[in-house]
Amino acid sequence: MSDIIAAARGFFRGAKGIADAYLMVLRHLFRKQLTEPYPEFKRELPERTRARIVLTRTPDGDERCVACYLCSGACPVNCISMQSEEREDGRRHAAWFRINFARCIYCGLCEEACPTLAIQLTPDFAFAKDDIMKFVYEKEDLLIEGGGKHPDYDFYKHCGVAFGKAGKGERPGERPPVDVKNNLP
Amino acid sequence: MEITQSAASALNFWEPGALSLAVYGALLVAVMGVILFLSAWLNPTKKSPNKDIPYECGITPTGQARFQYPTPFYLVAAFFLIFDVEAVYVFTWAVSFTRLTWTGWLQISFFIAVLFLSLVYVWRKGGLEWSANPMR
């Protein structure tokens, strides 16, 4: 007898469970939808969102990249390639610089590796193309005006490298180079 | 006389009988054929060795995928056959039920009771246990 009662109780508990699920779902028909339609409503993305990559410039408008190959080496999918070159004034820069966005996984490692803060990822994620070759961006496509996330930074102001008018240790905040031959005790 | 009449009624398109069923079936086959022909005609197949591999979530399949059906399947299939044939008897009884009386009911009740007992027997013997370790 008690078996039957237990079975009946189990049956009703199960039935109630199923009915509750149905009711809960039905109630959702009359609730307000949470969806924001995308192209009409664009969410403000945080600055650090990782999407399309750009090359930025120093405050005085010169290109930042010194073609050190660090980003290229850091990239896990090897989608950055470039050729370094020395300008007439002795400064290094990239003769050409190419990012294949069809391979890029937007991991941001290139940005982390860059000593000059030249290469930066931007929140512009929606750039689809009808042809995969159009994803290969050259330096002209990558280089933008301005300094991106760090507008004030200029690598050559702190680098201690002789370049342009200033020699080694002549820029503000720099100490003159140590003469290693005179450094004996 | 009767035969000719039934033949005439069988060939009558107004009559919703076997003829219209056959025409409907032919129409359906034609529609399927047109659909499949259209899709084959619009998209010529482009063979490529990688595309032809059966999909297994990126793992290259090994061996054939034609292993045997599990054994309990045959057992349950045999039960199904037996019980389904018995269901046919029940159906033939049911359709003439209005003309039968308590006798008919008693007879089918006996039949169903036997059916029921055999089901219970199979159940007790473990023939309905699909897996070795059922949850319930």
Added chain:
Amino acid sequence: MSMTMGIVVLFVKMLAVLAVLLGMAAYMVLLERKLLGWFQLRPGPNRVGPFGLLQPIADGLKMLLKEDIIPRDAERLLFLIAPALLALTTLLAFAVVPFGPDLVIGGQVIPQVISDLNVGLLMIMALSSIGVYGVALGGWASNSKFSLLGAIRGAAMMISYELPLSLALVPVVMLSGSFSLTDIVNAQQGYPFILVQPLAFALFFVSAMAESKRVPFDMPEAENELMAGFHTEYSGMRFALFFVGEYVNMVLLGALTAVFFLGGWHGPFLPPIVWFLIKIMITPFFLIWTRASLPRLRYDQLMHLCWKVLTPLALLNIIVTGAFMAG
């Protein structure tokens, strides 16, 4: 009336049925996506046309323009005909479903059914069993393990739910004394059978849910364990035919539920065909609602449910119904 006229009327009738069916199947997909969306607090498809109403057409065109891939080592012939088999059987079953009472136009009786067979119910049962061949053969022929598992599950399910499905209909046959669907509807002139046979209705409905291969009984195509089950390897129009089969099957189950238990086209005020359409739509709505509500069963659980619960109940129901009717 002349023979030619008869042929013309027959064809008009068939094409109307076919067009309405395929249209309903296409829009059933949209309805399902919309309803699932609403159940999950999202709008569902709403880009193609107003409220996404042109979505089925876009989907159909897309399917038509997709390449039809046949996997390596597939059993070509079986692979090619399996989807058509499934779609064909479900569409063919509609031949015996009556949509309304006989029309009389110009002294000529036009029955609103394609083929009023006196074994209609048995034919539907037979076709639903044949439909499983589409699943089993398609899954077996594609030479993919996922497909084969789906096919085995489909066949294993079929041998479980067929029995309660047919036994649940025995009381309906007893009450109406006929296998013809038109006669069954006519027998429900006064009251629909669901009022006198709630248990048979419940048994039929649960088995029918299993027949439709949808949640909670969608083991043959359980997408999170078997990719797409028996149609994993299908693409293009053949894939679409599987879908046509599935959604026409939903409509068919709605129609059968309406015919067997809800009184077919009978109803006050509205014209018969409208009543019938309304009653058809009840079951698909419930199936979609179920899909949003319930998790999936394991297939041995389904077999236990069918063999140990539904079949004994159906047998019992037959005896009790017989006792009431004889008494």
